[in-house]
Amino acid sequence: MPLNIEDHAYSVMSSGYTLLQNQIGESDITALREAVDQALAAIGKAREQGRNYPIFNYPSTQCMYCWGDACLDLLEHETIHGLTAELMREYRLWGYNMLARAPSTGGSPPGALKLEEGIGLHQDFSIPFHGSPRPFYLWHFVCLDDVTPENGATWVVPGSHRATDLSLPKHGAHRTFTGGSAQQICAKAGDILTLNPCCYHTPGPNYSHSWRRYLAVQLCYITLPPLHDHWSIAGPSVQRKVSIRTRKMLRGDYEGFAYPHAASGYVLPDGWETDGNPFAEAPNEMGQHSAMRQLAALRHPEH
Ligand SMILES: O=C(O)CCC(=O)C(=O)O
Numbered sequence: 001m002p003l004n005i006e007d008h009a010y011s012v013m014s015s016g017y018t019l020l021q022n023q024i025g026e027s028d029i030t031a032l033r034e035a036v037d038q039a040l041a042a043i044g045k046a047r048e049q050g051r052n053y054p055i056f057n058y059p060s061t062q063c064m065y066c067w068g069d070a071c072l073d074l075l076e077h078e079t080i081h082g083l084t085a086e087l088m089r090e091y092r093l094w095g096y097n098m099l100a101r102a103p104s105t106g107g108s109p110p111g112a113l114k115l116e117e118g119i120g121l122h123q124d125f126s127i128p129f130h131g132s133p134r135p136f137y138l139w140h141f142v143c144l145d146d147v148t149p150e151n152g153a154t155w156v157v158p159g160s161h162r163a164t165d166l167s168l169p170k171h172g173a174h175r176t177f178t179g180g181s182a183q184q185i186c187a188k189a190g191d192i193l194t195l196n197p198c199c200y201h202t203p204g205p206n207y208s209h210s211w212r213r214y215l216a217v218q219l220c221y222i223t224l225p226p227l228h229d230h231w232s233i234a235g236p237s238v239q240r241k242v243s244i245r246t247r248k249m250l251r252g253d254y255e256g257f258a259y260p261h262a263a264s265g266y267v268l269p270d271g272w273e274t275d276g277n278p279f280a281e282a283p284n285e286m287g288q289h290s291a292m293r294q295l296a297a298l299r300h301p302e303h
Helices: 006-017 028-047 069-074 078-088 230-239 243-248 291-299
Strands: 019-020 091-101 137-143 191-194 212-219
Touching: 006 019, 019 078, 028 069, 028 091, 028 212, 078 091, 078 137, 078 191, 078 212, 091 137, 091 243, 212 230, 230 243, 243 291
Parallel strands: none
Antiparallel strands: 019 191, 091 212, 137 191, 137 212
16 A cells, blocks of 8 residues: 555654554665664774763664765655655754664673663653644654564554643653553564654563664754754765755754753764864753763874
8 A cells, every 4th residue: 555644644643653664675774784783883892992871881873874875865765754744844853873772692681771771661852842742853763673572672652742741750860650551563674663752662672682773863843953963973975975955954054052961872983074063062961971072082082
């Protein structure tokens, strides 16, 4: 059946998520997996070199447009644009994240996360963004593996983005409720799980012996600040070749500030050239190392 964008937009507004099936072809999946695996290896190396901020306990990194053409081309995906435009009309890239669940090495899931690092049902944003059927932020989780209850499929509490009668925790003080109506969203490699991150969600534990890999294209309403200065971090090699649409997504002309308190860990490919000085981030309420400091450490590893 042909994909109906209006139906999927309705699902996002009513349930907080939708599943777009069969969106990425086999050869593109292979290229994206290679990019993600390179980024995972770079995280491992960065950890060995002492970059052991809490965010790196989670096998994840931002700024995936630096990890090759397949990742860059994903920013042109027509269904991602079609659905986001239907829901938000105007939007920009907030973050571009690889989200992996490491394979089990024994009986218990490895790389166990502490609550404050994002496992357990949580909203990525609460006040003032919860309660609205229409999203201010929209995450497109591009599945690079078949995603199952065994390997850490994402749990979602359908419709929870619309709740207005909950007493909300300070951002980062994640709830510990067990979410009786939570559903685990299984998918095939090549499907896209589109999620309003104000909907309660969590990755599941990975009990399997292989990785569960997502690429998360994270978009926000046009007036909201991005997680990073994407245009500067993408640097000249990306700036030279992108379309006008991708340039607008990365916001080459943005003169603002970055999101104040995010899980902003990233690694860049060896020798990656950024452009100038990325604009400053506001104070980081979650006590995580800012992207600016990380970038400075990459340029001057001795500090
Ligand atoms: O990896 C997942 O399944 C969900 C990721 C998540 O919880 C998040 O991005 O906040």
